[in-house]
Amino acid sequence: MSFLKMINEENATGKLKEIYDKLLGGEGERLANLLKSQSLNPEILESHLKLYKSIMQGKSGLSRQEREMIAVVVAAVNNCHYCLVHHGAALQQLVDEDDKLLFKDLAKAYQKPNQPEQEKQKQLASLTLREKAILDYARKLTVSPANIIKSDIDKLNDIGLNDKDIHDITQVVSYCNYENRIAQGLGVELEER
Template sequence: MALNLPAEDPMPEGAATYFDKCEEKLGIVPNVLVAHAFDAERLDTFAKFYNSLMLAPSGLTKAEREMIAVTVSAINRCHYCLTAHGAALRQLTGDPALAETITQNWRAADLSERQRAMLAFVEKLSLRPAAMDEADRQALRDAGFSDRDIFDIASVAGFYAMSNRLASATEMAPNPEYHAMARD
């Protein structure tokens, strides 16, 4: 990582416990979390927001949320997030080819009409947010999304727009382990 942000020393118990859980569940502590370790409160806020968007109950599947993360990250050319969330998408779908295609060009992927509508919305929101209008929301409703789902789609897209900028600004490197995950 290009910025030198030393972790709090000693690491607060809550942060250390969270890192231990990551190591246990994932086999790694994602570098994005390590980057936040200089401030336990910021780390906790980031982790809680991520967990509420990506893991909490929603009308969106976990795979759909990862599709959003990958699509936004592809638009922003975020090496860290494309690598990390490409791996997550491969794991969730069990389909490395699908995940790689979404990473490169979601329009070429074998997606449902629902997912196509979702990613078209995400693409426009990422590239031309001021141009969003009722027709964009209605297209999602027509594809079967509720207004709460639309809010979740926008929230996930917004979170990754922010995360992409943070990763790019700090030259955050993805954990090497992500490259080999879920490729079998």
């Protein structure tokens, strides 16, 4: 499950039990291993949950679908299988029936940086100009954050994104990289379900 000890739902006590009880919706519900991997420090887990809700579900000029698309791209670039599966599943719930393979196309297009441009464009054909610009920025910020320059921001402004939108994109990318590092750094494995 993880390189480190994780406290399961049935063994939680005190503050951790309070957090788990808030998260569990009903009988038989299980928590994601990524959350349980942080069970040794309930305060950090609680802060992580607040950050997740604010960045991924809070009020924003970005749709939930756009945020999950960013999460899929970041996980693909980082080769984080755990987060790719989780955010891929979330994205699938948000898209139309015609777009059910979108997360696989995103993963393929952004996981292989040296693939022919024609192949990448085919995989991304269903994306809007806005989505492509957001995801290209997400990839660059993940791969080479020191190389972000003003013209990268200008490109986003040019397609109609305002400063708050760009700030929110940067927050989502940064949060997803944080999440990937937890999953990979602690050896978090996918749940059996």
